[in-house]
Amino acid sequence: MAKPASDRPLRPATLLVRGGQMRSNLDETSEALYLTSGFVYDSALQAEQTFTGEAQHFQYSRFGNPTVQMLEARLAALEGAEACRATATGMAAVHAAMLSHLKTGDRVVASRALFGSCHWIVSTLLPRYGIQTEFVDGADLGQWKAAFKRPAQLVLLETPSNPMLELVDLKAVCDLAHEAGAIVVVDNVFATPLLQKPMQFGADVVVYSATKHFDGQGRVLGGAVLGSKKWIEEVLQPFVRNTGPAISPFNAWTILKGLETLHLRVPAMCRNAAAVAQMLEERAEVAAVHYPTLASHPQYELAKKQMSAGGTLVSFTLKGGKEAAFRFLDALRVIDISNNLGDAKSLITHPATTTHMRVAAEERARLGITDGALRLSVGLEDVADLVEDIAAALDAVGGETAPRKKPLGRMVVEETVAAVKAPPAKAAAAKAPRRARAAEPAAEPAAEPAAEPAPAPAEKAADSPRKAPAKRAAAPAAAAAPEPDLFQQGPKRR
């Protein structure tokens, strides 16, 4: 019998390494990969009792799988959410979160600045089923207020947004949405659970593409939906079990391994991103830089309130339009051209001709996605190599006519990395009593995410819930407030 797990609440870094682990009776160190579609029973009676819910046993990997369950428990512990379901992709997570909750006649309000496929679901898919949808400018509280004059059932928003890194005031919009009768679904991909915890500001459901920072090494697709135990079990689980967006156990295992370094990778990528953002602001070829914690960001104060660092993405607009953007991209020698993000490798994309190509030109203009706009996902390379790569490519755009405003090099980078500030972590208490600051373990006992839920009544007859046959689970406890303390003061605009 293995030693008992810690009963103290654990901090985010520990949860990312150990949260949710279920060891088999073989006592393996690493999380086991249960690459199996189904499960067998000791007896006909056990099979019957599993299906009635009297016995706990895994049944079929579309309903649940031990490796996937470890991932779900780890993500729930990190987010400070009661429950989680992993999905095959981020889009499967967004789709399931919305379609499981909505029905004909319902009304959805969404921020306009959304990931392309999320925008398609709201603008094109939902209306086919008689669901009314309305877009608002996410940064404009007046538009949210106007939209909530009529009742609504669901809100979808992204903050910071893809690709122009616009912010939505989470607390204000959640309060308004709840008054109008809506649940709030936040796509938190850009911030990651380390930099922003939407549930602390009132969000009901948080969705992720695990493809991005969770794996973070360009290997597999995955997604996750987090929410209350009741909503996940009664609303989401019947939908995902019967429609089948299940994640492969192999992908879940790869993401579990990726999570073990999330707390090291994301802060390092944020430091690199902040340095790159500062360097870009000083270049004559650049018309504008968008990074939440630059002093020049129009929502800098809001960023300080709800994020603990600016994130791993930087967007910027080149003065010369599409031609300049393409010349710049083609001149890069380290940073790759790719529409992915959140990777150890720095990746850059031209949204107007790739990710947002299908968004109507007029809508693109409204979102600030001009032909000169670029979205850079900053990776883990030596930041000096990134800065040099970008500087050389900007030289290629501007030729001799656009001299640097200031010499560049390591000095700039180090000054930027030095500027840090404590995270805010305010609106926690009411919604999330189990959450604690990293430095002060919560007094309350650990939640037990591995413990299996009682089946929802409607589902008992069909098949029983998933279960944990393992000996024990490391007790992922109160997730702490955003840990990395990387808030970038922002350079003084010169």
Ligand SMILES: *Cc1c(COP(=O)(O)O)cnc(C)c1O
């Ligand atoms: C990538 C992404 C998604 C979709 O995730 P997939 O894993 O590619 O399906 C959704 N929202 C945002 C903000 C993303 O960046």
